Amino acid sequence: MRVRELHRWDLTPREAMRVQERLRARLVTRPLRGAVRCVAGGDIACCNRTGRLFAAVVVLRLPELETLEEVRVARGVAYPYIPGLLSFREAPALLEAFARLRCAPDAVLVDGQGQAHPRGVGIAAHLGLLLDTPTVGCAKSRLCGEHDEPGPEAGDSAPLFLGGHCVGAVLRTRRGVRPLYVSPGHLCDIASSVRLVLDCGGGYRSPEPVRRAHALVTRMRIEAGARDHSPPVARRS
Template identity: 50%
Template sequence: MTAPDRSMGSPSLTPAEAIALQKELAGRVELRPLPARFHVLAAADLSYLPSRELIAVVVTFSWPDLQLLEKVHVRRPVEFPYVPGLLSFREAPALTAAFHQLELRPDVFLCDGQGLAHPRRFGLACHVGLLLDIPTVGCAKKRLCGTHDPVGIEKGSRSLLSLDGDPVGYVYRSRTGVKPIYVSPGHKADLESSLALVERCVRRYRIPEPLRVAHNTATLLRRNPEFP
């Protein structure tokens, strides 16, 4: 029998053990530019059900024209408690399970969550990227940590997000006059290429289009688990 991948963690981990594991795994994260050319982009989001289950959705798009290719989802029990900074231990197992249902493996994975912009430099995008060995980018709606200069009000304005003096991401204004989003590299990505990817994914809305489709699909599934 194959031994379980320790990087996935275990539902029996205590928060202290999970933090120690994050610190260990953060050393394995590789920072490098995203592929200059690729063909398939994945995006993911989750919805929580009252039954203490979650639905993980992964959608894929052709790149760079962002034509929808595939949608998959899984429904899983929530096995790890809610602890700020440790959400990847709740969500990564379901996201990776959904990912493995895809018929065509993506080249790059866009996650709704933090990457390097995390107190231990190991947010959801880092965790998922390491588990799947795929370039990942984190795009979050809220800041988890770090500091930055004010961001201009105009679309396209950005400010470097720093943690303990080190750059960990960008605060990016995706639409004029709306709240910014927080972009950070996960695994096999870097700051500049992560922001460039997100910029190319922004259409009419604040949230990049692939993540918006994943979010809307997860919301429909939460309301109607029989949604195809």
């Protein structure tokens, strides 16, 4: 699928934050239109020892949850992990994977926040703008915002508030597990986001597209690590 170029990636943290503030104004929050038949999931894994980063995108067909396509990308780590700037570390590799995708998904689920972000532009929102496609953030833990504990049953949720507004939902995707932090990225709203995540549920904590992408990158990291015989990469003390 086509990937837009809205800015550079070799930015200082300060510059990156400024880009996020500029991108925020371009986000569109509205109900998802039409039935989602084709949904993609993206995830990243990295190896501190080799300094490699692995990205994968898996496309599924709904409601069967059948895998239609997989794309894998490996490259060197080019940006550190800084809370609030995750997309500057992970998005470039994911975008390369999306660019190689043959089919254009109706929506994309990303492992990370959507608009539940200090500047409203979590990695899912950022990718949505660059892909010009509806995106939903599905994070496994909280970055910011306040909320009550959601009910214990699958499908139970509690609103996630930030700056006096509801920006997402804390969703229990199955009983007995910690909830997911779901928030719309681009071209989507909270209700549509929650609905899509539940529609992509295959009985596990994470929605199937993200879970399968995660399984792929984990396998890539292990296999690449086993092949690598070079000494550990230099790291900061």
